[in-house]
Amino acid sequence: MFITTKCDLHCKHCSNLIPAMDGQIHYEISDLTGWLDELLSKIDCLYRLKIHGGEVFLYPRLREWIEYVDRQSKIKSIRLTTNGTIIPADDVLQAIANSKIAVQISDYQLPNIKTQQLIEKLKKFGVHHIYLKDQIWKDMGEVSQRGCNRFEDCNMKRCTSLYEGKIYVCSRAAIMAKMGKIPDEGIPLTLPEKKLKTELKKLYSGKYSEACTYCDGDTQYAKEIVAGEQE
Ligand SMILES: C[S@@+](CC[C@H](N)C(=O)[O-])C[C@H]1O[C@@H](n2cnc3c(N)ncnc32)[C@H](O)[C@@H]1O
Ligand code: SF4
Known part of the structure; x- marks a missing residue:
């Protein structure tokens, strides 16, 4: 789930195309809770919520958002992904430490990156964290029609996204x-429950996503590249 499209980095091959977007924004917390409430009212269980963007640690009302998602009993596990450049305020770290959230830290070997400082701070607050050491990125290519669907081969095929x-x-x-x-x-999450479930099942089967014909995906067809190289 995107909570922001603002980011402090400009990664050349960002899988989310964030640097190429016009008008990056932080979403209103009332919109975020509205969307998630709508989804949760129509499903039995959400195995994992991944909070991402953009850079999540830029989000101004992060502590409130964390407390809200942590209260949702239908959400079984939560991950928050960060590029490791920002040390959040102590109240945010405390809220994460008190929650079921695990912080996932990307490994971008950029000058002056604060990742080690962040890891020390997470340890100090007792935050469950995972360092994605030696990440390999893929160049997913231009956005253009390929005439074939890469869904089956893609490592992002379980990255269903609420946006x-x-x-x-x-x-x-x-x-x-x-x-x-x-x-x-x-x-749309506003679909009646039965219709929403039918559409989600179709989505998970992958056969119907035209988006997967506009991308090389995280697949063997895409070239391996250095993670986090800047524009
Ligand atoms: C798009 S980022 C958003 C969260 C945060 N800004 C970050 O960089 O960690 C989510 C995840 O996608 C990974 N990622 C971004 N571009 C990628 C690419 N071209 N190939 C593989 N993984 C990529 C990042 O390393 C990160 O773990
Ligand atoms: S830090 Fe994350 S969201 Fe920002 S440009 Fe890089 S990969 Fe994209």
């Missing part, structure tokens, strides 16, 4: 649609 009140096959698909580069296939 602006709709569900997309992945986060890149959501942003490609937002940018008007592909047809908008987002499934």
